[in-house]
Amino acid sequence: MKLAERLPGPPTEEDFDSPLRDERLTARIGVLLGICFGLAFVTGLISHLHYSPEPWLPLPSRPVWGYRVTQGLHVLSGTAAIPLLLVKLWSVYPKLFAEIPKGRIGTLVLNLVERASIGVLVAAAIFELASGLANSSQWYPWGFHFRATHYAIAWLAIGSLILHIAVKLPVIRRALGEPLTGPEPGPSYAGPSRRALLRTTWIASGVAVAAAAGNTVPFLRKVSVFAVRNGRGPEGIPINKSAKAADVVATALDSSFTLTLRRGAREVSLTRADLKAMTQRGHTLPIACVEGWSASGTWTGVRLRELLDLVDGPAGSDVEFRSLQQHGAFGHSLLPGNFADDPLTLLALRLNGEELSIDHGYPCRLIAPDRPGVFQTKWVHEIEVQA
Amino acid sequence: MKTRIALGAVGVTIAAFGALRFLQTGLANMAYSVAWLVGGVAIHDGLIAPATILLTLGARPLVPRAQRSIVTLAAVVLATVTVTAIPVLGRFGARSDNLTLLPRNYVAGWFVFAALVLVCALAAGLWSARVSSRRK
Known part of the structure; x- marks a missing residue:
């Protein structure tokens, strides 16, 4: 005292x-x-x-x-x-x-x-x-x-x-x-x-x-009373940025959507039906965000390497992904060559057996192994192989 | 002594690199950050630490001597863990367009946590009372 x-x-x-x-x-x-x-x-x-x-x-x-x-x-x-x-x-x-x-x-x-x-x-x-x-x-x-x-x-x-x-x-x-x-x-x-x-x-x-x-x-998941996420969300996975926040609702649901693949002057356009007609592969990969949350999901879609082959993208090339999202720093991402060539890297169309929801990146999104979530670009509409 | 000097030199070099990176973030960014750097210390040293002492002094006469240990330890767990829950308890980052962010009732979660601390404290209190009565 x-x-x-x-x-x-x-x-x-x-x-x-x-x-x-x-x-x-x-x-x-x-x-x-x-x-x-x-x-x-x-x-x-x-x-x-x-x-x-x-x-x-x-x-x-x-x-x-x-x-x-x-x-x-x-x-x-x-x-x-x-x-x-x-x-x-x-x-x-x-x-x-x-x-x-x-x-x-x-x-x-x-x-x-x-x-x-x-x-x-x-x-x-x-x-x-x-x-x-x-x-x-x-x-x-x-x-x-x-x-x-x-x-x-x-x-x-x-x-x-x-x-x-x-x-x-x-x-x-x-x-x-x-x-x-x-x-x-x-x-x-x-x-x-x-x-x-x-x-x-x-x-x-x-x-x-x-x-x-x-x-x-x-x-x-059930014990952590102060966890920011509980591992649940559309198709069983939480989301970080909603389609509404990214201002892509109208463009993502537009029925005339096409995906453009580009390398130099070469260009290939694919509709979502074209993507679905390609060989579909399923891989279990986590979404892991910088905020420390993560959740594993089974993603189904087209192997990225097979898309790059359509424009003869050389092995080891870095690949730029552009989203329908116009604002913010993460409307695009650069995927290093070794990730682009990894057979697990997909342009996903489905998640956990369901059609990709708009908040998870419908019509299609990138999902690669061992990458921060913000670089798993959603609402992808352009993929360009870097020189 | 040589180890200490070498270690100190490594520390100063690393900190200097940090200071340089900090300078490179620009004046406006530094001004915002300095408010947080100084504010953190000021809030701890000027508010949290004195408040802890005053609360301790205030609570002391209210808690019987035999229970002071248990009450102190329970308060340490309760207070320090609650600090880690401030952002979720306040739901400051919540967004109406994303229900997967902050999906829990964190206030209810806090009461569950507090009840658990209370139960453990009671159990520990009973246990130590039994042990000390056996010794007598």
């Missing part, structure tokens, strides 16, 4: 008398938090590569569930980090009020630099978790460009985290080397033990993951 006795006036570090706020607790939570941030960073880099028009590292089209797993891990490791970060920040909050050392100018500067670096780390960490969490439910309450900013701040967060580990290494070693318990708290203390708080923090983190993981893990 020291804090209450001294009010009003700013607190000092010593006012925080809970025996739980201890470096042994902080360091243990920090280890798992570091793992979560590392996992989110690496899977985030993979997603960023998928989104790059010309990735410096070409991505494979297999395994088919690649992006489903990496992006699911990305969002879930961020979710797991939220309870961890909250408890960790709680455990070090008194340090905010620590006395700034007087005397030698060098010590003072070093102290201020360390404080500044922790300030950057905390700001970047909260920014990444808050913006990522909001984005996963398609809530964009900001004016910044999400992808570029979330990416830049991720590097800032990981860099300042590594610096923080370097600065604190002796403390971390000492704290992890010592047992979590002891010395016995004073008789006035009646709260939980450090071990109990630590275990509870793991549980909170695990519960947060379980409550969200049904977005992407089928057997958790």
Whole structure:
């Protein structure tokens, strides 16, 4: 109760008398938090590569569930980090009020630099978790460009985290080397033990993951009470952008629809009946979105490679897909050659045994293995083989 | 010490790359982002952390000593997991043209979650009371 006795006036570090706020607790939570941030960073880099028009590292089209797993891990490791970060920040909050050392100018500067670096780390960490969490439910309450900013701040967060580990290494070693318990708290203390708080923090983190993981893990669909998706939708698959939002209802349902295949001056036009007359193939492939949700469906349609052959598209050529969608950044997509040639890549006409619904991209859509959902272009009306 | 200096140098380099990428997003974008960067720290340090302390001080006299551990731990799970559910509880991203987005009743889901925490806390409380009475 020291804090209450001294009010009003700013607190000092010593006012925080809970025996739980201890470096042994902080360091243990920090280890798992570091793992979560590392996992989110690496899977985030993979997603960023998928989104790059010309990735410096070409991505494979297999395994088919690649992006489903990496992006699911990305969002879930961020979710797991939220309870961890909250408890960790709680455990070090008194340090905010620590006395700034007087005397030698060098010590003072070093102290201020360390404080500044922790300030950057905390700001970047909260920014990444808050913006990522909001984005996963398609809530964009900001004016910044999400992808570029979330990416830049991720590097800032990981860099300042590594610096923080370097600065604190002796403390971390000492704290992890010592047992979590002891010395016995004073008789006035009646709260939980450090071990109990630590275990509870793991549980909170695990519960947060379980409550969200049904977005992407089928057997958790019913358990995950805070999942943004439940795996259901037209033909059994959720959608991200509706035909109405993409403003394609009239053009997609137009009976005079034709698909144009193009390579240089060569051009072939196909009606939907022409597409249906070609060999139909069925493959089970996931739709996996950047928001961390995914669902697997059985898609039926024409193998893309067989369409490209109609205009003698050379093997390995990148392919541009154009949608009836006129607005927005994802009205077109560039499919790298190795994805275009993958025998599983389809121009789908049906999904899970039913005609493709308009929200899933009727008259036809691209579905390729191991690709972010936004690049599985819907309402395709032009396919152009790149030179 | 050498390890620490090397590690620190790696960290500074990576952070500098991030800062450079951030600069490349442009002034207007940076202004919007800085509000969030500073705002996140300000909301935590100036609002969430003091509110947690005040709530703890306020709740302390209301909770019997023997139950303080369990109540504290239940509150940690309840509060931190609820933070992860803010976007779905508020349904801020909901769209009338897409019923597959935010398809659940999240408020009902929260009560199920809260009830589960309560049941676990009660069970843990009973268990620890039994264990301590046996010791006596």
